[in-house]
Amino acid sequence: MVDHDRLFKAFDRSVKALGVEETEEVVEIVTSWMEQGLRQGRQEGRQEGRQEGRQEGRIEGARDAVIDILEARFEKVPARLKRTVKSLDDGKQLKLLLRQAATAATLKDFERRLVHSS
Numbered sequence: 001m002v003d004h005d006r007l008f009k010a011f012d013r014s015v016k017a018l019g020v021e022e023t024e025e026v027v028e029i030v031t032s033w034m035e036q037g038l039r040q041g042r043q044e045g046r047q048e049g050r051q052e053g054r055q056e057g058r059i060e061g062a063r064d065a066v067i068d069i070l071e072a073r074f075e076k077v078p079a080r081l082k083r084t085v086k087s088l089d090d091g092k093q094l095k096l097l098l099r100q101a102a103t104a105a106t107l108k109d110f111e112r113r114l115v116h117s118s
Helices: 004-016 020-074 079-086 091-103 107-117
Strands: none
Touching: 004 020, 020 079, 020 091, 020 107, 079 107, 091 107
């Protein structure tokens, strides 16, 4: 593992041993590296954020779709069942429940399937 403190101290000693012009050049180089690192970090963060946002959107859409199908088929869906569906965050499980919401003979049948898929 890299000992950053030791490296920073060695770098600091080396820079202090340089002349004024050389020190300014080193500072410019280090500053450009830092700016480049910050830009790269922001770009990677935005990409990760977009991916996470899309995934969360798909999950939320699947939850809503399960509830919408249940309401369309059985009209009244108990709040506790909605809360249970809203608490799920596994995309595969939600896809399965979406199919089950569309094919279950009764709301009770769906609830039994929900319990067994958890």
